[in-house]
Amino acid sequence: MDIILALITALLIITGAVFTFAAAVGLNRLPDLYARMHAASKAGTVGSALMLIAVGIHAADLAILARSFAGFLFFVLTAPVSAHLLAKAAHESGYPLSDISVQDEMRRRQEQV
């Protein structure tokens, strides 16, 4: 039983670390800030959230598991909101998309207004 628990914890830790690493690499490789937001808000969030759950499972205590799940939910729910707000703020204050972008229908709307 202990072994299984440890294996699950180890799996969660490693997956989370790899996701976080992928997010950090994406932050450096992707062309513009909107694309970077994808990496940070998805892979990064999942990485940290998985590690929080790993703590709960490792402790094998319902109270701690509940708390780590609460942290997980909180983090997963707030990350998209902050990414969304940041993208909106950046777009409204005029940071352009990178040159390789295909289209920008939002820009078109702003020009009409």
Add this chain to the structure above:
Amino acid sequence: MTAQAITQSAVHFGLVVLSVAFLLTVWRVIRGPTLPDRVIALDMLVGIVMGFIALIAIRTGYTLYIDIAISLGLVGFLATVALARFILSRKRREGEDGSPPEPLPERPDATVEQPATPESIPVASEAPEPVPAGTATPVAAPAATARPSPSKSEVTKASAAKVKIAKAKARGKAAGADQTASASAAAAAPAKPKPPRKPAAKPAAKPAAKKETP
């Protein structure tokens, strides 16, 4: 015991990978051409640090760390929201992302603002004034040597006058001479990085020198 060994090795692996991710993100914070890039990277740093805290919690067995991680996440979220509001209110600046800045209409403002400094300097104190005059002379001299001959004599004359003014002030002159000295020093100081403005600055320095010689 083996269970603990599995967990500990996983934690070690995770710590190493997270450290690399942390450094990569810090690199983005340092380099990130625009402000939103840096904000994203900082947001990401909060996430990575939460991962660190979780791993430390597993390693040491102090599950109280979870609460710290949750509150850090809360603070990070609020910080990101606040920074987003800031970005929204600040608007983008030209040339921030490394693109060549367009000729700005703010240039006249900068030239208008500079005359404000001579007034502010004498009010502040008298003691530091010889220092800018003294430092201005050696910097102005190489700039003069780099340039063709006609201006060279003028600049050296002006710098010599400034040294004289500084000496006179060290002896303890009247307040009127004090102000002209500081005005000439301050007018000459902003002139040295911009060669085109030098001729405009020197007439200001020369009358001061003439006034000083008798």
Add this chain to the structure above:
Amino acid sequence: MTTYVFNVIFAVIWVAITGSATLLNLVFGFFLASLALWIVRGEMGGPGYWRRVNRIISLVLLFLKELARSAFRVAVLVLSPRLVVKPGIFAFPLTVERDFEITLLANLITLTPGTLSVDVSEDCKTLYVHALDCSDPEAARRDIAEGFERKILEAFR
């Protein structure tokens, strides 16, 4: 909608009062709260509470599944040696109307593979979505409309 909020609030109050913050106690408090709300259902809201709970649970499961998928996709994309992205912003016409549903949809879109909601138009009719692969915006629009939006409408209407 307020019924659910009350339910969660009552559950949290139950946990706070009993003083043991375990998951089991929270679930128990949730059941107690829903029982209490069921007793006063005549005053509170419409029928079909439990039927909708099923759908909400399925929505949460879909959310978690999509989150895992999207994180995986982004990780694969980023770690692949050649970075092939065609980013762009496309407009998505909204069918859902209420603020809560729009918020939920925007969050879900952010957590789907390759898309990130950027802004909502003033009249709440259009959602602007940034996509990492914007070569076929029509397909992306159809995916969102038939996936999340339909689920949300099922769960909350």
